[in-house]
Amino acid sequence: MRTSFLSMLALGAAVVSAAPASDISERSSKTCTFTSASSAKSGQKSCSTIYLDNISVPAGETLDLSHLKDGTKVIFKGETTFGYKEWKGPLIRVAGNNIEVSGEEGHVINGNGAKWWDGKGTNGGKKKPKFFYAHKLTDSSITGLNVKNTPVQGFSIQADNLVLDHIIIDNSDGDSNGGHNTDAFDVGESTYITISNANIKNQDDCLAVNSGENIIFTGGTCSGGHGISIGSVGGRDDNTVSNVTISDSTVINSDNGVRIKTIYKASGEVKDVTFSNIELSNIAKYGIVIEQDYENGSPTGKPSTGVPITGLTVEEVTGSVKSSGTDVYILCGEGSCSDWTWSGNKVSGGKKTKECKNVPSGASC
Numbered sequence: 001m002r003t004s005f006l007s008m009l010a011l012g013a014a015v016v017s018a019a020p021a022s023d024i025s026e027r028s029s030k031t032c033t034f035t036s037a038s039s040a041k042s043g044q045k046s047c048s049t050i051y052l053d054n055i056s057v058p059a060g061e062t063l064d065l066s067h068l069k070d071g072t073k074v075i076f077k078g079e080t081t082f083g084y085k086e087w088k089g090p091l092i093r094v095a096g097n098n099i100e101v102s103g104e105e106g107h108v109i110n111g112n113g114a115k116w117w118d119g120k121g122t123n124g125g126k127k128k129p130k131f132f133y134a135h136k137l138t139d140s141s142i143t144g145l146n147v148k149n150t151p152v153q154g155f156s157i158q159a160d161n162l163v164l165d166h167i168i169i170d171n172s173d174g175d176s177n178g179g180h181n182t183d184a185f186d187v188g189e190s191t192y193i194t195i196s197n198a199n200i201k202n203q204d205d206c207l208a209v210n211s212g213e214n215i216i217f218t219g220g221t222c223s224g225g226h227g228i229s230i231g232s233v234g235g236r237d238d239n240t241v242s243n244v245t246i247s248d249s250t251v252i253n254s255d256n257g258v259r260i261k262t263i264y265k266a267s268g269e270v271k272d273v274t275f276s277n278i279e280l281s282n283i284a285k286y287g288i289v290i291e292q293d294y295e296n297g298s299p300t301g302k303p304s305t306g307v308p309i310t311g312l313t314v315e316e317v318t319g320s321v322k323s324s325g326t327d328v329y330i331l332c333g334e335g336s337c338s339d340w341t342w343s344g345n346k347v348s349g350g351k352k353t354k355e356c357k358n359v360p361s362g363a364s365c
Contacts, residue, residue, distance in 0.1 A: 089129025121181025234266025280319030
């Protein structure tokens, strides 16, 4: 499928060079180039291949591709930018069945996050738009996108059978400029999601699985944020996380390495989650952290039992934590963590804590 897609992309590019410049140029009855958000929104239903060519999206508007024909290919070209307004977003929305979203070589989707960054993220200050809604996107793929400077959260995923591959998100400008809550991938109410070969620089979770099942994250590089997370789980319409595999990835210069966080006094379940072959480097707070006391910004220190964590496997998680940090921290409610497999983990450099509670048999704190 990839060979045929690239062949079509090359053919489309050749046709573009021959087409006259206009707000919308019809290169054939099914292939369209849009240079404005409004024309893309109004014309999308008639196209089987769509090029989004250097679009400047007006302030307070969504680049809305939520009414695509089944099987449509969407290709970002040049630089996509967004005007400034305080609003909830999203900046981009894509929905449909059997959709292929990709980017031409040299493209960039620039969220212009610095206009919104104020160090508060979604916890106050300016109202900031979320970046990309992949909602109601089924049997589809998003590949090869180059993203920079999202105002807050990046990809919000509520989908079934979706692959996200080779996505770059570079929010490193926000490290010293007020970037906050810039999660890369938030997954909820989803099934059969694969996120592979992501390269992320941000200031919050690289991955946060809030609910869903049959989810894979592999081959990722995560830097500058809060690590790779399950949760927070609880307090939503769907509070079950099941059958998640996070493997063969690297977390560097981040607050945490790998993490499970369930919300204090909430209900739900986390089951059959695997962290495997994760390399950590220069972790500031916790190398491995599993806590059942989570509250936004201020864990209680008292675990609750409403979101049991069962069938957890943590294997070959290795690497370094800063001397001021903690290698491993496990805080479970009585009887609410069980059937864990713990092997080959070597996290060092930080403190050993005596504050762990109710650590299941086989695990080590």
